[in-house]
Amino acid sequence: MSMRETLLSIIEQSFEELNDTREPGNLLSFHPEVALYGANSSLDSVDLVNLLLAIExxxxxxxxxxxxxxxxxxxxxxxxxFKTVKSLCDYLQIELAK
Structure with missing residues (x-):
């Protein structure tokens, strides 16, 4: 498995962990273009912090x-x-390769 695939898997597992705390009708979908931050995001600031902690x-x-x-x-x-799953994965891939 490549580093990118590993990171996407880690992010997806963290989404699933966050979904375990949400109501059934309010689950987050996972794909590379999902907004993590900003007007198009379904995450509030606490959700974003929890997601980042789970990923860490x-x-x-x-x-x-x-x-x-x-x-x-x-x-x-x-x-x-933090704009999208893809931008987060790109950032992590660059930073963790150092």
Whole structure:
């Protein structure tokens, strides 16, 4: 499995974990263009934080890498890595390869 596939799997599993806390009629769908932040997102700020924490935990468990996603670099980028699943995966792939 490539790093990108692994990261997408980690993000998808984290979506499923978040869905376990949501009402059946309010579940999040998972695909690369799902908005994580902004007007088109179905996540509120608490959901986004919980999703990012779940992803961080899975990265540490599965890849043995300790990484804080919402760091100064991520928050200061012109194009937010939190816009979509794809942009988050792209960001993680670049940052974890360093």
């Amino acid at each position: 935990e899975r990265i540490e468990d599965e890849l043995d890498i300790s990484f804080t996603i919402a760091n100064e670099k991520a928050l200061s980028q012109k194009n937010s890595p």
